Structures are given as C-alpha cells and as structure tokens.
Amino acid sequence: MRIVDLRSDTVTNPTPKMREAMGEAVVGDDGFGEDPTVQRLEEVAAAMLGKEAGLFLPSGTMANLVAVLVHTRPGDAVVCDENAHLYKLTLGGTSTFAGVTFLPQRTDDLGRLDPAGVESALNLGPHFLSSTLVVVENTNNLAGGTILTPEETKQVAGVAKKYGTPVHLDGARIFNSAVAQDIDVKELTRDCDTVMFCLSKGLCCPLGSVLAGPRDFVEKARKARKMLGGGMRQVGVIAACGIIALEEGNGMITGLAEDHKKARRLAEGLVRIMGHDAVDIDTVQTNIVCFDFSMGGRDCKEFVQALAERGVRTIHLYGSRGRMVTHHDVSDGDIDYALEVIESVVAEAV
Numbered sequence: 001m002r003i004v005d006l007r008s009d010t011v012t013n014p015t016p017k018m019r020e021a022m023g024e025a026v027v028g029d030d031g032f033g034e035d036p037t038v039q040r041l042e043e044v045a046a047a048m049l050g051k052e053a054g055l056f057l058p059s060g061t062m063a064n065l066v067a068v069l070v071h072t073r074p075g076d077a078v079v080c081d082e083n084a085h086l087y088k089l090t091l092g093g094t095s096t097f098a099g100v101t102f103l104p105q106r107t108d109d110l111g112r113l114d115p116a117g118v119e120s121a122l123n124l125g126p127h128f129l130s131s132t133l134v135v136v137e138n139t140n141n142l143a144g145g146t147i148l149t150p151e152e153t154k155q156v157a158g159v160a161k162k163y164g165t166p167v168h169l170d171g172a173r174i175f176n177s178a179v180a181q182d183i184d185v186k187e188l189t190r191d192c193d194t195v196m197f198c199l200s201k202g203l204c205c206p207l208g209s210v211l212a213g214p215r216d217f218v219e220k221a222r223k224a225r226k227m228l229g230g231g232m233r234q235v236g237v238i239a240a241c242g243i244i245a246l247e248e249g250n251g252m253i254t255g256l257a258e259d260h261k262k263a264r265r266l267a268e269g270l271v272r273i274m275g276h277d278a279v280d281i282d283t284v285q286t287n288i289v290c291f292d293f294s295m296g297g298r299d300c301k302e303f304v305q306a307l308a309e310r311g312v313r314t315i316h317l318y319g320s321r322g323r324m325v326t327h328h329d330v331s332d333g334d335i336d337y338a339l340e341v342i343e344s345v346v347a348e349a350v
C-alpha cells in the first residue's frame, strides 16, 4: 500500500549526505567538552541565530525545559500562548520539572499574543504570581504553523523588556518562519534573549535541538542539561547531520520553501473537497495544515483512522481538529494522491 506520512515533519529521514557525514564525523566525549563536531554545530547555529553561544540537546522539549529552568525559579509564572507547546504539549513536564506555573494568554486566530495582555500578566501586584519569563512560539504549531513577523516579536519583547523580563523563543520551526518571510532568521531572534530550534523536524536530522543565547546563560543551560540526564558523549555523529542541515549551501533551509508550497497545495485541495470551514487558509503560512472535520456523523478521530487505513497518515489533535504536515520526504505526487484518498473517504462520510 502506498504510504503518505503527513503526521509530522519529524518523520523525515536523514539525507544521504547526512549519513555520509555521520560516518566521517570526528568525535570525542562531549561530557568533557571534547567533541569537535558538536562544538562546530553549536558555533554555526549560534552565529546563524545571532547569539553568543549554543548548546546541543537531544530534543526541543528538553531545550525549552532547560531554558525555563535557567530563566525562572520554582513558583514563578511563565507567560505564553494558551496553546504553546511547552504549556500544552509536554504532558505537564515544564511545571513538573521546573516547578513553574503559567499565565496562559489567548491569542488571535494566527497564534499571535496580544502585547496588552502580556503587559497585564507582567504588571501584577505583590499578592500575585511573579511572571519571570515570556515565551513566544514561531512558527506556532497549534495555530497551524503560523508565523510571527520581526515587528510582532518586537512588540511583545518590548513589553517584556519594560518589566525586565526575559523572552525565550520556542523556534522549533524558526527557519520555516524565516523562509516564509524571505528574511534572515536573525530578524526573528534579535529581540529574544534566548532561542531554541529543532534540527529533527523539517531539517531532516535524526534528533537534536540547539538552544542559544548569551554565553553565561548557555553555561548554566549546560548544567541544567546535565541535571536532566541530557548530557551526551560521542554525539558528533549526530551533530554532523545538523551541520549539513544548516550549512550545505543553506540547502535544507531554502528547501523548506518547497514544503510550504506543498502545504498550500494540500490546503487548497482540502478546501475544494471539504469546504471553506474545514481549513482556515489564512493560517497556512508554512508547512502545517490544521483542519476541522465533522461530517455525516463521522468525527475527526474516525476520519484520521479511515485515512490511515488507506495509507494516508495524519493526526487527530482534539475535538474536530486534526493536523497534516508537509516535509522533505513527501512529493507533489504524494500530496495529489493523499487528496484523492481524502476525497474518497469524505465521499463515503457524506
């Protein structure tokens, strides 16, 4: 059976060049700071993001948690989008391990925080929570891969600055955002104190994220990573893939534009098949397509299941909402095939 896997961009496989680089990587014990390939990846990534230093971590979840551990103390509150990954999608890990609570903010349909709302969460009297960190997510996963512009980031960061509160950017897919806006990624990271991005999503690496920021922050983050058991050893074999993703003529990054075109094609097909209520086309700005399905007594979970039985893998998020993500390992032909399957499943539902 033909399989088209649209569950996430994390399903991408390392490219042949990455596999070659893995074989050739010079490695050492990174626990002793002796892996030259890891060091190179950290330097390359930090320079691209316009930050002093970088730290390689096994996952985006751990990188965000480490950022929270360094920026906050137990009992503090984190101000973020009510659908932020580190709030909604870490199974309670951020509060369990960092001891923080949240002041979640409602965003608009495009996942953008309201600077006035952020200000009121920071401007609390002495009997309220201490909000000591603001988190922005770019692209915004649950809003449908929507982008934040440099100006929008600056507005939120400006409010945080007024209250002396640091801003952490959850930039799991920050390069998707930069490519969609045709700008240097530094324009999106400039106003944020710290940033993390994932190598393991659209950039095809098998695992890994980089957390970047001021040098003293990164040194503290290194200790927090160790505390969480995230220290790694001869991990240059993996970091080598990251260097390919970032450096290879900017190849993996500029290639994200193709993923965005595929998402658009998919979204337009969904609208044609399921109608305008199924997809808010304005939110399809990068490689994520969130959709709503509820037809003929069939709910979204059943729809996702029916598609999977015919080889088209998508995910159910909650209620009537599901998600499809385009990536390096699906072709235009795969998208067309997925749309044919979707059309047949919808025809049976109505």
Ligand SMILES: Cc1ncc(COP(=O)(O)O)c(C=O)c1O
Pocket: 058, 059, 060, 061, 062, 064, 085, 086, 137, 139, 140, 141, 170, 172, 173, 198, 200, 209
């Ligand atoms: C916005 C965002 N942040 C963080 C993460 C976590 O990354 P990881 O899966 O590498 O832990 C994800 C994963 O999907 C994400 O979408």
